Amino acid sequence: MRIKKILKIIGILSVLILLVLSGMYVFILQYPEIKDHPKMGKWYRVTTNEMKSSDGSKYSALFKKGSENNIIVYFAGGGVSVNKEMARQETYNTKRIPIDIVANLTMNMGGIATASEDNPFKDWTVIAFPYATGDFHIGTGEFKYTDNNGKERTLYHNGFINFTSAMRKIMEYADIADPAKVFVTGYSAGGFGASLLADDIFSDYFPKAKSKTVLADSSLLLNDSWHSIATDVWRSPKHISDRLVSNNITLDSLTALHERWGDKVNILFDSSTRDGDLAKVQNYFDTGNMKVDEEKADKYQQILKETIPKFKKQANAYIFIWDGLPWYDDPQNLTMHTIIATPAFHNKFKKIDISICDWVINAVNGKMEDYGLNLVDKIYPPTDK
Template sequence: MSNKIKKKKMKKRWKISALVLVIIAIIGVVGYVGLQNFLKWKAPELSGEPKVGEWYRITPEGTKSANGKDWHSLIKVGKENKVIVYFFGGGLAVDEYTAARPLNDDGGFYADYADVDFGVKFGIASNNKENPFKDWTILAIPYSTGDLHAGSGEYEYTDLNGNKQILYHNGYINYTSFMKEAMKYIPNPDTLLIAGFSAGGFGTSLLADDIITQYFPQVNNVTVAVDSSLLLTDTWHDVAENMWQTPKEISDRLVSDNITLDSLTSLSKKYGNKIKILFGSSLRDEALSTYQSYFRNGILSTTNENGDIYEKDLAKMVADLQENIPNVGIYIWNEIEKNKDGKNLTPHTILPSPNFYGKKYSEDKSIADWIVNAVNGNINSYGLDLLDK
């Protein structure tokens, strides 16, 4: 299908950036005026020793966003001797059509900017007293490269004005440059949680092995938590190898149409019970079901039918995870949002939302409870009955 036909059939502009959901949540908390100031917040650049409990930027030399502009990451040193490596989401580019359409006021497929410091104010990274991770050290990795945090290449494409451009798929370069700087401030933690939402959840599954082996080989208590990261396409290996140019050890794991399943299965085979693996998703994820329609037929569409398809894909994903990974923890949650078009679809991601710790979706357990229990050695699954309906 030609790009022109795809464009004509795209009736809606759609943003996959999971941080939009954070904005929506914030609106209900602080109001419009407060939101404007909130979104402008930027952490100060780290200079000298960081103060405990304060957020700072680290801007490694040579890092860049998809558009070639500067990239930075964030660090907060906590009171506890525990660390979270936290990957942000924000779409992805998988071909020339998507590469030519970064997120902007009219929509698009992927974020190409890193100024989203406000994302650490809510959810798993927040200082809210209800958040069980509030006193952990957090290495938060913004996402602006369209490559699920795993690329190291440059992709040439033609923009909508007919001009040749370069998309810098430098996610892996950015991540490694930041980690080398951040590790100077991390002594010898006893606990590690690797977590991410949306594109950051995919990144979590792709990079968990790298994080463990390169930066935290001495940590015995390791948990990997993937939030809302299910997309199916037979092109994953080709995209990772030839477009994003991921390290070979990453692309070699991708052998099926399910990039997250492949990555987590490989992780489990390598480490066994030495690490704990968790996967969560809402039942009829609006963003992922919309994006999956692009993979399926080249058209972005938000429909109940797409939600039905996602439900079936999710049920198979969970079954495959349970078959491939002994003692995997699953959390499926359901919060139908009926929009003005009457579509019964569910929100996308939970880690960056106040609902992460504030809402108990199943058996009086929040997603935060589920992850904390797993960290402490008690792995459980919730919401599986939803997949049987």
């Protein structure tokens, strides 16, 4: 009898704890839905019935209104899916992370959207798009595949629908139609998204902004099938997929952006010299194997070296190449993947005495410069494997 009573008490306490946690999620940890005239400095969720993650679950963008009349449109990264094998492996974020963790961590852990006093963007309005669709934020389709258990599934490449639905709602509620400066950026998959969607943002939402800047952070992958992936897998809008004419999706997008806008848009690209994560995905595209070593990092460094002159000539882009930051997965002369969402965004690099943050804010204000281009020729001695 005593044991049953104890178990009953434990059960009641468990229910009460669950109710408290649920209440905290709904009323404290979860950001409120955006409404008319949002308060300055407060994060909001932006959701519509059209918006969904790759597994069909609810998706929401994030919004914070700043005190300055300037806007960051910020695309998060998190992998990619280009075929049935990658869909099965789930080498991409599959759903909107709960409890608004993207805003609490990615947007506030020391990177470009942090509210710290030394951040020149701290008072800017932020429109943030978490990544949960595997399509560089540009899909509109449903991709059928069979999972590893033999079950038929649908991957919702809903990125472009999420983007346009959220932007319409934000423009309706947020009173931000006429900003002075607009900065479109993203890291990894979000950097691809920034380059692919910058023209839509400048054309459809903020055409009168006097300063327009786009930065693709750590977003360089070569694939001969980018056009067919965009059209047949992601079902991207034709005005986006039509720009994809080579094996370099970022170069094609930024080139088209420059051809349309000329010097009215400042175009930026940054990468570490031997990006470990991009080397992995590039090796998968080339060989079907995601495993990477120093040889594959050598190849990424060579791709970077060959691409920079094309960025300069075709897109009039300004470049920041960097290294010297630890990579989190393998010590074999692989370099860090992405920087703008990390505290390193504000750190000055040795020898050149400038941070990515300083480089970006200078560009936003019209001062365009290249840094670190000589690093593509840097020789990295082999390490013990």
